[in-house]
Amino acid sequence: MTTDEKIFLVDDEKVVRLSLKRELQNKNYAVEDFESAKDALAAISEDWPGVLVSDVMMPKMNGLSLMEKVREVDPEIPVILITGQDNIAMAVQAIQNGAYDFLEKPFATETFIEAIRRAMEKRRLVMEVRRLRSKINKQSEASNTIIGKSSGIERLRQVITSIADADILILGETGTGKDLVAQNIHQASKRRNHNFTAINCGAMPESIIESELFGHEAGAFTGADRRRIGKFEYANKGTVFLDEIESMPLHLQVKILRVIQEKVIERVGSNETIPIDIRIIAATKTDLKLASEKNLFREDLYYRLNVVQITLPPLRERIEDLPMLFQHLIMNACSRYHQETPPIPTSEYIQELQTRRWEGNIRELKNEADKFVLGLPQPSEPEPGNEIQLSIQQTLKNPPTGLNNQLAVIEKSLIAQELTRNRGDIKRTYTNLGLSRQTLYNRLNALGLKRKDFI
Numbered sequence: 001m002t003t004d005e006k007i008f009l010v011d012d013e014k015v016v017r018l019s020l021k022r023e024l025q026n027k028n029y030a031v032e033d034f035e036s037a038k039d040a041l042a043a044i045s046e047d048w049p050g051v052l053v054s055d056v057m058m059p060k061m062n063g064l065s066l067m068e069k070v071r072e073v074d075p076e077i078p079v080i081l082i083t084g085q086d087n088i089a090m091a092v093q094a095i096q097n098g099a100y101d102f103l104e105k106p107f108a109t110e111t112f113i114e115a116i117r118r119a120m121e122k123r124r125l126v127m128e129v130r131r132l133r134s135k136i137n138k139q140s141e142a143s144n145t146i147i148g149k150s151s152g153i154e155r156l157r158q159v160i161t162s163i164a165d166a167d168i169l170i171l172g173e174t175g176t177g178k179d180l181v182a183q184n185i186h187q188a189s190k191r192r193n194h195n196f197t198a199i200n201c202g203a204m205p206e207s208i209i210e211s212e213l214f215g216h217e218a219g220a221f222t223g224a225d226r227r228r229i230g231k232f233e234y235a236n237k238g239t240v241f242l243d244e245i246e247s248m249p250l251h252l253q254v255k256i257l258r259v260i261q262e263k264v265i266e267r268v269g270s271n272e273t274i275p276i277d278i279r280i281i282a283a284t285k286t287d288l289k290l291a292s293e294k295n296l297f298r299e300d301l302y303y304r305l306n307v308v309q310i311t312l313p314p315l316r317e318r319i320e321d322l323p324m325l326f327q328h329l330i331m332n333a334c335s336r337y338h339q340e341t342p343p344i345p346t347s348e349y350i351q352e353l354q355t356r357r358w359e360g361n362i363r364e365l366k367n368e369a370d371k372f373v374l375g376l377p378q379p380s381e382p383e384p385g386n387e388i389q390l391s392i393q394q395t396l397k398n399p400p401t402g403l404n405n406q407l408a409v410i411e412k413s414l415i416a417q418e419l420t421r422n423r424g425d426i427k428r429t430y431t432n433l434g435l436s437r438q439t440l441y442n443r444l445n446a447l448g449l450k451r452k453d454f455i
Contacts, residue, residue, distance in 0.1 A: 005120060006050035009033045010040045010066065011082075012058045020053070023109055024116065037061035037069075046074045049127050051100075051119040056083040056090070064094060071098050076126045078119035082107070121347070129344050132327045146177070146184055147328045148321035152313040156181070159310060160188050167260065169305045170283040172312030174423065175363030178283040179243060181312060186239040191279060194238030197231050202244035202426050203451065206437040210252060211268050220269025232265050236276045245282040245305070246291060247427045249437065253298045260304050280305065296427075315358040315365065323350050325362065329369035337373060345372065412447045415440075416454075424454035 007029050011017040017033050024031045034040040037054065038061055044052070052070060056063035067079045078100035083090070091102040100122070101115045135149070146153060146160075163185060170178045179198060186196045204212060211220075215230030232240060242248070248256065259265055260280055264273040282305045291297035315322065326345065334342045358364055415433065422428040430440040444451070 005030065005124065006048075007031045007116065007120075008040050008043065008050060008052045010035075010037055010052070010054040010058070010063070012036070012055065016055070020112070023112065027113055027116075029116065029120075037063070037066040041066060041069050041073075044070055044073055044077065047127075048074070048077065049123060051078045051080065051116060051123055053080045053082065053116070056081050056094075057085070064097070067094070067097065067099060076123075078122050080115055080119055125344050125347060128323075129327060129342075132324045133331065135324060146180060147325050148318060149324065150313075150318040150321045152318050153321060156310070156312070160184050163188070163308060165189060165191065165279050167280045167305060167307045168282070169288070169307075169309045170281065170312065171309060172283070172285060173314050173359075173361055174285055175361030176312040176314055177362055178312060179241065181310065182239070182241040182243075182281045182283065185281060186241075189239070189279070191238050195235045196239050196241065197235035198241040198243060199231055200243045202247035202424075205441050206249055209249070210255075213252070214255070214265050214267055216268035217270045220267070224269070227267070230265065230267065232259060232276055232278060233267075233274060235278050237278070239279045239281060242280065242282040244284065246284045246286045246288060246297060247425070250298065253301045257298065257301045257304060260301075296431075315361045319354050322354050322365070325365060326350065326353065326369055329362075329366050330373055333366075333370045333373040337370075339373060343373060343375075408447065411443070412449065415443060415447065415449060419449070419451070419454040422454075424451045426451060 007024055009017055009021055009024070009031055010033075011020070012035055014035070017035070021031045021033050032043070034043075037058055040052065040054070041061075052066075054063040054066050061069075063081050063083075067081065070077055070079055075098065079098070080101045080103065081094050081099050082103045082105060084105040091104070094102050100119050103112065103115065146157065160181070168182075168185060170181055172178050172181075182198070183196060186192060199213065201209070211224075211228065211230070213230050213232055215228050215233055216224050218224060218226050242256075259276070259278075263277060264275050266273055288297050288302045288306075292299040292302045315325075327342075330342050330345075334340070353365075353368065360367075415429070418429045418432055422432070426437065426440065430437050433440065435443070443449075
C-alpha cells in the first residue's frame, strides 16, 4: 500500500469507530476517522485515492446520503456501508445505488479486512488507469502518438525530433509500428504541410505497381484512357513511405534508385522527365544487407536508403510500456465500438499480458484490447493460417470429385503452407514455390486465399 492511499471511517459512535480504526491500523492501513458525514465529505475530492467506510444510521446525513454525495464528486470511489439493522432490502438498494459492499454488524474482522483490501485494489486500479490515460492524452496533445515511457521509446522520440530531411530506413518486426513512426517523422519535418504518401510494396501486384508509383499517360497500355498522376508525383515536396521495401521487384528497384538520386520521374508511356522533391522513408522487417548479399535486393539501393537507420524495439523488449499501450488501445477500441465507459483490466490481467511473447507486437496487442472491450473470452491465439489449414485438411479427408477439383485443394494447401511459413511474405512465397509474382497473385485470387490471413 502506498502512503497516498487512505481510508476514511465515518461513524457517530466513537467506540465502534475507534475499534474499526484500530483493526485497520493493525493491518498497516492509513486511517482517518470522522464523527459526521459532513466532515468526511468536505475532505474528499475527485483525485482522492482512498476508500470510504460509513455507518448507515447517523444523524443529519446518513450513510446512504453520504454515498450519493460522494458519487457526485467521483462515482468510482469505493464506498463500504455498515449497519446494525438486518435489512436485506436496504442492502440490495445500496448495492444498486453504487455501494461497493454492504456489511451487517456484527461481522468478522477477516470479512471486513477482505472487503477493504478488494475496495482498495479497485481504487488503485482506477487511479493507475487515470494516470496512464493522462500521460497518453499529453503525448497526443504534443502531436506524438508513439505511446510509451521505456528508454528505447524515449530514444526514438529524440531521434525523430533530430532528423531533418534525410532519407531513412526503418527496421522492425511485423506490428512494431513502422508506419506510425514514419508519420511522426513526417510531422516533425519541414515537409509536414505537404502530402505523406504510404505505399505497401508487398500488397501491390507487380502488373500495376510501376503505374501506381510513376503514373501513366493516356494510351500507355490497355485501359489507360486518361493521364494518371503517380504516387511519387502526388507526394511532391512531401514524404513517400515505402513499406515492405524488401518486396519491391528488382527491375523497379533500379527506377527507385534513380528517383532518389536524380529527383526525377517519367510516367509510363512518356519520355518526359518530371522533377520532384520528395523524402523517402523505407521500412522493412528483413535484413536488407543480407538480402543484397543473396542478390535478392540491390546493394546500391540499400546503401542509398540507409542514410539514417532506425531500429524499432519489439514489444517484448519494452514490456514496461504494455500497460500504457493497452490502455491506449482500449480507449481506441471503445471509440470504434461506441462504448462510452472503458473497462478497467485487473492488475493480474495486465501481469499475465506482460508474460507473453507478443510475436505480432502491438498489432497483436490491439487485437487483445478489442477482445477485452467486447468482453470476448481469451483463448490461446492460433498460429497464422491455422484455421485455413484445418479447413483444407478436413476437405482432404473427404476430397471432392473430379481430378481438377482435387488438384486445386492440394495446390491451395501447398500455397497456404508456404504463406504460413513466411507469415504472408509474398516475395519469399513465390520465390520458394518457383512462381512469378503475378502468377502467385492469380492463384491466390482463384483459390480464395488472402495474404492478410497469414500475417
